[in-house]
Amino acid sequence: MNRDSFAAGERLVSPAYVRQGCEARRSHEHLIRLLLEKGKCPEDGWDESTLELFLHELAIMDSNNFLGNCGVGEREGRVASALVARRHYRFIHGIGRSGDISAVQPKAAGSSLLNKITNSLVLDIIKLAGVPAVTSCFVVPMATGMSLTLCFLTLRHKRPKAKYIIWPRIDQKSCFKSMITAGFDPVVIENVLEGDELRTDLKAVEAKVQELGPDNILCVHSTTSCFAPRVPDRLEELAVICANSGIPHIVNNAYGVQSSKCMHLIQQGARVGRIDAFVQSLDKNFMVPVGGAIIAGFNDSFIQEISKMYPGRASASPSLDVLITLLSLGSNGYKKLLKERKEMFSYLSSQLKKLSESYNERLLHTPHNPISLAMTLKTRGEHQDKAITQLGSMLFTRQVSGARVVPLGSVQTVSGHTFRGFMSHANNYPCAYLNAASAIGMKTQDVDLFIKRLDKCLKTVRKEQNKESNVSGVDNYDKTEDVDIEEMALKLDNVLFDTYQNSS
């Protein structure tokens, strides 16, 4: 409403009240102005009415929402379904232009602003989360793997001779495929065992660099966040090797924004050596739906080159999600989530330790992994694999999601490369184990239910394994509480066991 509308309003109801309402409106506008001027995440989260006002204001700046628009092009932001238009707040034109995903669209000033602001907010949060040296980033509506691919494809143009990517092993398919898809040969560097931890074999990396020759190497592709007992790569040392050899360095920081340790590694790596870009998932770090990633770095022009590599426009949906989320939370809200995650990690760690000991198992000692934990699964005799797979299946049917059992000796071939000990990041890890992680948004209730159900499952598995022996376990499982889940699970166990065995 503009001045004339308010004046008309004053004639309908009391001027004093309208004026008070009009003044109140300014508080919302003030927040919006600050956001646009500073480009920073507000400290306190916005309430829904400010947020929706803002999105509404942006949307009506897009040509598809112009009241007098007539479209004679092939892409006019027309929407067939009102449901679809509404769920996108009427942002239809996506982000970017054919030449550059970060470019401004003449037809869509609102969407373009949305894109710029989102990238600016995300940059602010990355700084706050532990990488103050970051200078540039952008949200891309692709998963982490495909975003890594985009980075590699960009590097190709700068290093036409390069064929190889040096990659300290991490057993996650999409990391590996990101290199294959880009058309490069991953050079797998096996990890070394230090105590229970699997860590980067720096010497092997250096040897490989010598052996292949820097010019033939596209980049080093390292990883921060990962499942224990693997721990984040030694980024500082890798960054130094890269700097010294003139090799680019791309870091897969998939769910590392939530951990100050992972972020600190990146900050330090960039300070003492070379990191060209680091890529992180939107969903895993910002609690939004799957589908977006952030490509960030310390050199504006390189990050821009990547953004110019994306041919064509792209979905604004992930950007919109993260924008809504960050404005709702505010930086204080996000910091609170980070703090709670850390606390939950300690809690999960202590509970899992207690439980494992009651079963004569052990929580692996992996102090360098700030997110994931692993507990040994001792197995006897020939049926070991079956028992372990059964445990995984049982947890799944009991609605424990995300727990991962890792048997010994699993072999898998991914895009032609054979991995021994697949899932364990090593050819011969000494024992089978079970992973659990404390990720952002986890609640005490998640931990408690997990421990309770795991206890129950372990008890069942042990009984089957060893009918004569009497294993007791933590005896705090209250049968009455969780009875529905248990009942349901029993029905599903057999069906799902088969499935799980094949798919894991």
Place this chain on the structure above:
Amino acid sequence: MNRDSFAAGERLVSPAYVRQGCEARRSHEHLIRLLLEKGKCPEDGWDESTLELFLHELAIMDSNNFLGNCGVGEREGRVASALVARRHYRFIHGIGRSGDISAVQPKAAGSSLLNKITNSLVLDIIKLAGVPAVTSCFVVPMATGMSLTLCFLTLRHKRPKAKYIIWPRIDQKSCFKSMITAGFDPVVIENVLEGDELRTDLKAVEAKVQELGPDNILCVHSTTSCFAPRVPDRLEELAVICANSGIPHIVNNAYGVQSSKCMHLIQQGARVGRIDAFVQSLDKNFMVPVGGAIIAGFNDSFIQEISKMYPGRASASPSLDVLITLLSLGSNGYKKLLKERKEMFSYLSSQLKKLSESYNERLLHTPHNPISLAMTLKTRGEHQDKAITQLGSMLFTRQVSGARVVPLGSVQTVSGHTFRGFMSHANNYPCAYLNAASAIGMKTQDVDLFIKRLDKCLKTVRKEQNKESNVSGVDNYDKTEDVDIEEMALKLDNVLFDTYQNSS
């Protein structure tokens, strides 16, 4: 967004595009300004983005949406559920103040504006629909019956001696109860049969006025929209009687706004005689959810008196619904609906005539009723009622809603008053019949399905009634098409027959 925000936006993306967006925003603002200044329904409907922008702007003028508000009263517009807040567009304070449902709320300038504008728009539409002489109206979040009660309660204070309400009979419970609830004695004036039509017995009204004495009569309570074969009351003549005797006149115009004939009667009645207020349903005339009515009249101060009678605040929900609806439709959209309704009435009429004749029945000749039609249901022997009730039940299970079968000789006692021939508006209407109406929003498909299913039901009923005779009916019923409904209906027939028999 204010000027500063746009300026900041211009620094983020191209100034030219932001400026274009900013100009485009003005088109929305322009519509809003016009609405507030003129208080009239826009000719062309608004699109959703203008509508939601407007509602959003109003809502943030309410104190519960002030960012800095602190509430220390007993009614602060707090909402526990975000779903609830959102579905009300964050209008929480309702409309009106303790003293007057039309009064402005200091705490809620936005809701107050919403209320004023809605009433203004509705007034505009009533004029357009055929009562240009109307001067004042307001939306009240109560059904038609309770709104009539409020009118009667208001009149009580002006006519302390009055005990009676003169009421040309219409067999609809809530009309009758509206008078009982207000504490008055309805004096029922039986209708006279003219051809097939049941019309106002003006002589009986005049005689009653003489007999009881004008001062003892609170008002005449007449009706426009009604089920055939009753037709709208002779409003002009009643209005003249009222004017001459100094008796107030309240018109129940429940679903009459949709008919230019009903509206014309009111306009004429007010011109030549006396009409104090006319009351109409929101849902039946404006295709909104049940729960609101409009009280309108020709004398501002009387209408205000009624609005001041409502003790306490009231729900803004019906006002919001009708506001959204009218702004979406525009006056052109509403006129189009009126036109289509009229056409659909002709279509229904001709189809029903054709069908009735094929069954040796007859469409009653009720030219004064512009909305409802009636078709005779001949019955033979003692089982007549059962057959008719069964027909009603069959239609219901076949998802024909709103068709009403009216048997002969039904007797019902409502609040102590016994009505013979209940549902037929007369003690002894000559025949049983079935009603169907063409109300606003009806589609060709409604008529076609109705005729098809009615044909089918009549055929079945006839077969049962007279096994030897072979009645053919309109043979255009395509069994394959409507087969799902039929199948479902057969399963329900018995169950529902019992229910229907008891409830109708």
Place this chain on the structure above:
Amino acid sequence: MNRDSFAAGERLVSPAYVRQGCEARRSHEHLIRLLLEKGKCPEDGWDESTLELFLHELAIMDSNNFLGNCGVGEREGRVASALVARRHYRFIHGIGRSGDISAVQPKAAGSSLLNKITNSLVLDIIKLAGVPAVTSCFVVPMATGMSLTLCFLTLRHKRPKAKYIIWPRIDQKSCFKSMITAGFDPVVIENVLEGDELRTDLKAVEAKVQELGPDNILCVHSTTSCFAPRVPDRLEELAVICANSGIPHIVNNAYGVQSSKCMHLIQQGARVGRIDAFVQSLDKNFMVPVGGAIIAGFNDSFIQEISKMYPGRASASPSLDVLITLLSLGSNGYKKLLKERKEMFSYLSSQLKKLSESYNERLLHTPHNPISLAMTLKTRGEHQDKAITQLGSMLFTRQVSGARVVPLGSVQTVSGHTFRGFMSHANNYPCAYLNAASAIGMKTQDVDLFIKRLDKCLKTVRKEQNKESNVSGVDNYDKTEDVDIEEMALKLDNVLFDTYQNSS
């Protein structure tokens, strides 16, 4: 989705996963079944997905959502605007039938269920809140005042001779108007001053009953929740007088559900004497938008009589709001809100006491009022009223809502009756004062901001009143924090002062 759909789903994706999803669905269904079978508020609130599934399931049971429906009546639940349909979750038919607001609608099984369940849940909550003896209640889409009117209108039919309503004075317009609108003469019983409190004058009530004669008295109309220094009426004693004299007793419990004390008074009154119905606001007790009330009582048939008095259908909107709210909160969530309110009352009380003493004012001692507090406003000389009104206006412009200043000697005529000392519930209360209340949903931040701003305003007013004296006040006001509100307020002060003076 039914069995066949799940089977088809299993062919598309893995049977095991579909089956797990299908089992998970049962948890939602289980909650819904429990609700329908027990009719009680679940202990733990439902999450949005269960809630929306439930509403969706109910809605498709209404005929307007039947896929094969054809409508030929005058009220078919058609909706012109998709926005409107959606915000009502496609419940269009409202609640009740022409004869009875609690009746089941054949066309709308879903809405009917919604209505029944809501009333059942609300009954459960009233018991839990402190009136276990309640046997019947229903939600009515009218404010408290109009709902009281409906009770009085119902009683009229049982007590045709009665003209008077005995009413211990409470200065709230809609209470008074509820009787006037119903057509009765309120007999105002002035309160007696006990300490600082204004309490029911039982002797005056008894005397009045004798004087007028029980048969001429429609009922006693008492009040629980009210502004200090008035306190809840002596319900037990009034209930005994009513029982002994055979006079009905209607209790205005407007915002009393949130206070165990108010509820206890009702429970006790009904136990030892007579309470026919008690009426409470939906919005003030359940944090939903304005517009609904609950009429409750201890005698099913009387409560049903009231529900049958409402002529016509009614809006389902308030029922839907309270249903969503209670299912979201669960009884535990509601109890938590009650507990927090009580704590906030203590906090507000102590903070206000501290502040008042720093200004040589006094928190009135009103231990029987569990919700509202009052702090004296000493005034000197002729300008007293102006200063007090100015304080009210200043608080308003500083976005303090709900604080009420009560000057001495205000006289107001409401519907012909003149109240001396209006707003103070007494002809001559000894001092002017300011009210603040701790209502459900209040937050610490509300109290803190209120105290801060009140301090600031008092300081300003005192300075103006007495230029030479130096009043210091609580010196914890941090100017930097609240600076925006203050700046804005200064601009509005003059404009609003005039308005406030006229409207209060």
Place this chain on the structure above:
Amino acid sequence: MNRDSFAAGERLVSPAYVRQGCEARRSHEHLIRLLLEKGKCPEDGWDESTLELFLHELAIMDSNNFLGNCGVGEREGRVASALVARRHYRFIHGIGRSGDISAVQPKAAGSSLLNKITNSLVLDIIKLAGVPAVTSCFVVPMATGMSLTLCFLTLRHKRPKAKYIIWPRIDQKSCFKSMITAGFDPVVIENVLEGDELRTDLKAVEAKVQELGPDNILCVHSTTSCFAPRVPDRLEELAVICANSGIPHIVNNAYGVQSSKCMHLIQQGARVGRIDAFVQSLDKNFMVPVGGAIIAGFNDSFIQEISKMYPGRASASPSLDVLITLLSLGSNGYKKLLKERKEMFSYLSSQLKKLSESYNERLLHTPHNPISLAMTLKTRGEHQDKAITQLGSMLFTRQVSGARVVPLGSVQTVSGHTFRGFMSHANNYPCAYLNAASAIGMKTQDVDLFIKRLDKCLKTVRKEQNKESNVSGVDNYDKTEDVDIEEMALKLDNVLFDTYQNSS
């Protein structure tokens, strides 16, 4: 609601009505079952209540919506913002697994079903739109350009020696960049002029194949939909060349689904020769927001290879949009849109012809282009470019979006390759021109406004160009109607002219 819930419901309201509601529910379930069983787009569109019920049912099969779920992984579908969760209907897990974007997710049976069904529906629509021979397709949440890149990257693994892509020139940046990003050298085949049309130079293609050698060629990359005067490539002949030389053939069918001609070319190409995959935009063909594409083909295993190339999960948002859209429209609704588009093309064509002739211009004769039209822009002397650019800018400020002016002799370098005559698909097209297209969803009003505004702009430009001559133009421009847009545009003209000049 399950059987028990309905039984409980029957006890609350009449069993008959509940049963009717329960039966009505089956109609919705029936539609859902049919969809899951057949996997085809329903003929008639679903109404919103069926659609939302379906989405709701799917969503509760995902583990993040399990009521008893506990998550201990790093990706648990947690959502921080309720707004975000709601806008995605609580589908959070995206689609695909790390290995394959079409794979089923154990944690998300509902999302997996959504993905499968969407792909199945889209396949059905592609068949219906003119490529009945298609056998496989999938929706990918990337724009057309990036999707083409993915196809090229997949081919790389099958043709390790290949370095070149044969590409008949089309001046659209993202087409060109899709090859560059994939790391290949585009071999540009200039078009030949036939009449006004620019068509594929088949001989040049054949010569290039010979010259480079088939093994060194990754694929032929041809285009259907394009701006006139270029017309769709000669797909049949290209497909034959590819088949004969054993070269893969990827077709960019960006907005070709909407044209039966484009689709027919693909069908024929695949029948007589070789087409490995054809890629189309979701937004341009299905009126959904920007961000998705469909990769389709005639060989299941190749299409699966592409889907396995995408590393990691992906956004479900584009799939959800197209699912909602297709279910809302039904195949009949989509066919209707296709038919209307064709009619609108004729209308636009005739109107543009008329207008162009009135200015002594000419509509280029491009019968092979079914979507885009071009009208000559004669220019005189040195200021030609300026005048043409000014025309583009003027149209933009008058809210004509999508009209494209193409001056002569524009030179642009994209990723190192220099294009002469850029935007015109040819080094030396004989004249400057203006493009307009009839795309799906275009309305008569779009055409009329466009012609009106273009007329106005041409008039203005001509006046400036030639002050003495009097050009009249089509004189049907009603100044009063479009006055707001014009007024606004005048203000913006200068600002935007500069921008437009630099950006186009």
